[in-house]
Amino acid sequence: MKAHYKIFMIDQDKIFKIIIDLVTIIILYILLLSLLVGVxxxxxxxxxxxxxxxxxxxxxxxxxxxxxxxxxxxxxxFVDFREHKEIRITYVTDATILIVLREIAAGVYIQRFDYPFVLGLSILLLTLGIIRALAVKYPPKP
Incomplete structure (x- = not known):
């Protein structure tokens, strides 16, 4: 009787892995299309x-x-996540640092900075730089 129930059991880990793989593939294609449109x-x-x-x-x-x-x-x-099934903190901090630098560059050209905004971005960049340096110096153990 137990063998009969095994046929109908759903392997939740397998379903989760399939869904995560599908979502990451879709996101990778969206990012690839965005890169082409951006260029x-x-x-x-x-x-x-x-x-x-x-x-x-x-x-x-x-x-x-x-x-x-x-x-x-x-x-x-996302490519690294598909290959290694983990998200590396260095990639996330690099992307965030680039986002902040993009905002700074955009603000410089339209001259819309005020003192608290510049101070906030400076503190954010300092914090992200420290996190990035620590992540490189102390990588997670495999």
Missing amino acids: ANILLSIKSILFGTLGGGFGQIVSSVLTIFVLIDLFKT
Whole structure:
């Protein structure tokens, strides 16, 4: 009788692994598409600056390039997760540092910084830098 019940038992770990694999594959394809669209957008921005067709500017290109770097780091994080089934703190901190740097670059070009905002970003960058350094110096044991 017990063998009969084993046929109908659902292996929850296997279902969870399949769903996680499907979600990460979908996210990887979305990130890949976003990278392609982002690069095309940068090329169109450069073309518009060279030929003077649209307003935009250098700040927009810098912000777009930094956004591409963020997407590349996220892509790296998901590929690493698919291969090793863990998320490395260094990839996450790298992506977060790039996001903060992108905000700084965008703010510099439109001159929208005030004192508390700059102080907050500075503290955030310092904290992320310390976390990144500690994660490299003391990697998790396998």
